[in-house]
Amino acid sequence: MDSPITLQVYLLLLIIPVLLLLFLNKQRKEAEKQSPKPKLPPGPRKLPLIGNLHQLGNLPHHSLRQLSQQYGPLMYLQLGQAPTIVVSSSEIAREVMRTHDLASCNRPSLFSSTKLSYGCSDVAFISYGDQWRELRKICMVELFGTKNNSYLHSLREEEVARMINSISCSSSDHPIDLSDMLLSMANNIQVINDHLHQSMHSHGQDEDIVHTLLRLKKETGHLTDENIKGILMDIFVAGSDTSSASVEWAMTELMRNQQAMKKAQDEVRKVIGRKGKVEESDLQQFQYLKWVVKETMRLHPPAPLLVDRETMQHFKINGYDIPPKTRVIINAWGIGREDSSWENPQEFNPERFMDSSIDMKGHDFQLIPFGAGRRICPGMNLGIQTVELALANLLYCFDWRLPDGSQDINMDEAPGITVHKKSPLCLVAIKYGGIEA
Numbered sequence: 164m165d166s167p168i169t170l171q172v173y174l175l176l177l178i179i180p181v182l183l184l185l186f187l188n189k190q191r192k193e194a195e196k197q198s199p200k201p202k203l204p205p206g207p208r209k210l211p212l213i214g215n216l217h218q219l220g221n222l223p224h225h226s227l228r229q230l231s232q233q234y235g236p237l238m239y240l241q242l243g244q245a246p247t248i249v250v251s252s253s254e255i256a257r258e259v260m261r262t263h264d265l266a267s268c269n270r271p272s273l274f275s276s277t278k279l280s281y282g283c284s285d286v287a288f289i290s291y292g293d294q295w296r297e298l299r300k301i302c303m304v305e306l307f308g309t310k311n312n313s314y315l316h317s318l319r320e321e322e323v324a325r326m327i328n329s330i331s332c333s334s335s336d337h338p339i340d341l342s343d344m345l346l347s348m349a350n351n352i353q354v355i356n357d358h359l360h361q362s363m364h365s366h367g368q369d370e371d372i373v374h375t376l377l378r379l380k381k382e383t384g385h386l387t388d389e390n391i392k393g394i395l396m397d398i399f400v401a402g403s404d405t406s407s408a409s410v411e412w413a414m415t416e417l418m419r420n421q422q423a424m425k426k427a428q429d430e431v432r433k434v435i436g437r438k439g440k441v442e443e444s445d446l447q448q449f450q451y452l453k454w455v456v457k458e459t460m461r462l463h464p465p466a467p468l469l470v471d472r473e474t475m476q477h478f479k480i481n482g483y484d485i486p487p488k489t490r491v492i493i494n495a496w497g498i499g500r501e502d503s504s505w506e507n508p509q510e511f512n513p514e515r516f517m518d519s520s521i522d523m524k525g526h527d528f529q530l531i532p533f534g535a536g537r538r539i540c541p542g543m544n545l546g547i548q549t550v551e552l553a554l555a556n557l558l559y560c561f562d563w564r565l566p567d568g569s570q571d572i573n574m575d576e577a578p579g580i581t582v583h584k585k586s587p588l589c590l591v592a593i594k595y596g597g598i599e600a
């Protein structure tokens with residue numbers, strides 16, 4: 164039998180680690196009480212280093228929607244080193260972009276956006292703060308607002324007319340690449356010529372965007388050359404590409420939905436009669452055409468994940484903690500296809516807006532192609548007018564058919580921040596006979 168001393172030592176050796184564990188556990192609990200571990204939203208397991216990057220795929224708006232069906236409309240991911248939340252429902256989008264808009268309206272500083280935006284000297288990628296406010300005011304008041312209206316009006320009408328003319332000149336029966344034509348029209352509307360280093364004299368209504376920026380640089384002293392180049396880059400990237408993608412998708416959907424095509428054409432042709440072209444002042448008379456544009460933006464928001472935001476302060480949504488410096492991705496594409504907000508969400512059905520007051524200007528979170536809150540797209544009205552004007556003229560001036568031998572249109576999307584069709588939209592345009600020669 165063991166001596167009592169050996170037994171005591173044996174017991175002590177057993178008890179000490181247990182006591183130590185209990186002590187450490189108590190310490191941990193107390194530390195947690197003082198600064199509790201954040202309760203993060205649910206999300207998939209992450210891999211070392213890359214986190215969940217491997218789950219994004221080629222078309223992240225599709226992959227993220229699929230993941231959200233498993234983990235819910237507020238999901239937590241780790242994209243490389245970046246803690247990220249992904250928002251996939253209109254309710255959570257309202258929480259982020261309305262209730263917690265101020266806390267979440269920064270932009271993350273990404274390598275790609277820094278390169279693209281001249282070191283974040285632009286409006287889209289600059290951090291939230293006084294400089295952003297100043298640049299945004301310049302955009303809203305001087306560039307895309309009423310001050311520049313007459314210049315922008317005539318520019319848009321000229322460029323749409325030029326596109327219509329070049330379609331008319333292409334031989335009938337020969338398919339045209341409408342995607343390409345739309346992109347060059349949208350680029351020309353933003354007219355960014357080689358003005359940057361010219362001396363500026365013009366001032367007034369017919370001033371183009373570059374002239375305005377250079378004049379403001381002189382007058383206010385607030386703008387640097389980097390700011391000017393950044394803003395011009397925003398206009399090109401955020402403005403042209405998005406507008407042309409919208410018309411491209413609208414024409415694609417109308418070609419696949421001939422009833423909607425006929426209704427839209429009948430409406431435009433009835434309003435315009437034999438006038439020969441649609442002008443901006445005609446746009447307010449269209450109703451069906453506006454539903455077509457909304458429905459296109461619902462199914463094909465040109466920027467399906469909007470532009471990433473970043474939180475500046477801690478806040479809570481549905482009991483989950485959202486820490487500061489968390490990246491915020493809002494899946495506008497997924498939200499536009501939510502079963503709980505839309506009947507038969509996959510169907511292209513412009514009539515769904517007939518008895519609905521839902522607009523796309525950031526008030527109704529089930530339709531947010533331009534974002535919402537403080538960072539909402541400042542070129543929204545400009546963008547909508549460009550899309551409506553171009554589409555109305557395409558529908559008024561031509562009947563459209565698929566090239567011989569094509570049965571249907573490929574709906575695949577090309578990867579990118581702005582989502583275009585993977586294969587360009589090639590159609591045959593037949594001049595409408597009801598226009599006076």
Ligand code: HEM
Pocket residue numbers: 286287288299302307397398401402403405406409464465466469470471532533534535536537538539540541542543545546547550
């Ligand atoms: C169909 C056309 C367009 C669409 C769908 C679109 C969409 C968007 C979206 C989703 C955002 C991000 C909003 C957010 O973070 O909540 C944005 C921001 C922006 N857009 Fe647009 N846009 C369009 C046209 C334009 C045009 C024509 C311009 C200028 C000429 C423009 C300039 C900008 C700028 C400067 C920002 C950054 C705003 C900021 O961060 O404060 N966009 N746009």
